Amino acid sequence: MLNRPQVTLVKVGGKIVEDKSKLTKLLTDFVKIDGYKVLIHGGGRLATQLAEKLDVETQMVNGRRITSDEMLDVVTMVYGGLINKNIVARLQAEGVNSLGFTGADANCILSEKRPVKEIDYGWAGDVKKVDITAISSLLKKNIVPVMAPLTHDGKGHLLNTNADTIASELAKALSSDFEVKLVYCFEKEGVLRSIDDESSVIKILNYTLYKECIMQGIIDGGMIPKLDNAFAAIECGVKEVVITKSTAIGDLSRGTRITA
């Protein structure tokens, strides 16, 4: 396991992707990351905007999008086309050879349609199997995969899949061949002790402290699934997970480092 090559996975959400200046800053910093790298992007709000223009109803339950037939077309266009291909073109302009992916491409992420229980999420996919063959081979040719939050069911259907989950599943799978660093970018400096105080970043967050923070109400809401993903990744061999501000990926010591 010694001397495995390093790879950095950066996950960037819709709020950054939809803001031209923030995206530019992010890409400029991303380009400077040494070694192999992968960019995973979201894009929820841009999909919501297009859906509105097309009179396709946006329904969210617990922060998850209900993906009707029409909404699947919308997210396929926005995530797989508009956002993904523009990022690829912009990375090319920075001299970074990149290639856009969805989970259907090279069969890299197979999902299953989320079973209908209390809620029917429609064409939402839960990751079943990650095949890193093509991604690994492209990385070794210095091509940067840019991953959109779409997967497929192996039966010809695309599925809408949470970008945080894709990032952690891909990180776990790549850990077989690489020393993986996973960086979640968001709007805050890191996981904060006090939500309104950007200087209250928890520098190191281990599982015990995490559970304490939940008990004390310091960590709640949308941070919990994000951090659950992060700890799951660490448990499955990912070397390091960092949660930080999108403008800070040039200096990862600023954010929150997740450890076992």
Next chain:
Amino acid sequence: MLNRPQVTLVKVGGKIVEDKSKLTKLLTDFVKIDGYKVLIHGGGRLATQLAEKLDVETQMVNGRRITSDEMLDVVTMVYGGLINKNIVARLQAEGVNSLGFTGADANCILSEKRPVKEIDYGWAGDVKKVDITAISSLLKKNIVPVMAPLTHDGKGHLLNTNADTIASELAKALSSDFEVKLVYCFEKEGVLRSIDDESSVIKILNYTLYKECIMQGIIDGGMIPKLDNAFAAIECGVKEVVITKSTAIGDLSRGTRITA
């Protein structure tokens, strides 16, 4: 030059892509093609439909789309997202490992924005350079590239590029490493002597006969740029170009074979 591997490039237009049963038949036949293969798709009409819904004006001059900022977003979503990713997912379901491409991906097709002369075509790109490195490497891993009619300018901008042109430019470039067969699918059985008689297919069309047919008015309109592309490909080392009905790619002897 002996023993070069064979590759078949199939170009399929928007009229087939937008018709579910025609596309299904096409993909079923495409899957059966032996050896390495590439699918290049158009999708003009679906873009026009989305543009209409979004109140983006469609302007065509000489069969070419004027690509405004808004129209570039529309074609990026429809060609690079909706059509491309659905074809990839469907090929995966048939057991064909495939990967969606635009010319920006892996920097494979660099274009320049068409210079403004009498007409400003907007974000339309004329192919400048094809780099087959990634495509060639994926083919050799038995991954089928699925190419959308988009390229990039190397300065961060995507460009709308004619799918016939992409097919012939890619065919020419791949001829350095492969024995290339290029198949253009359209609605007719082949190049016809008499436009209304599907049995009047010109089986073999060489350049001399082509010029005669133009003089006599047998070949005109949209067939001319298509055939110009075909002859240009043959001249640049492509082994064989066939023009045939989309439902006939299982038996290429039915169509028109272009020879030097």
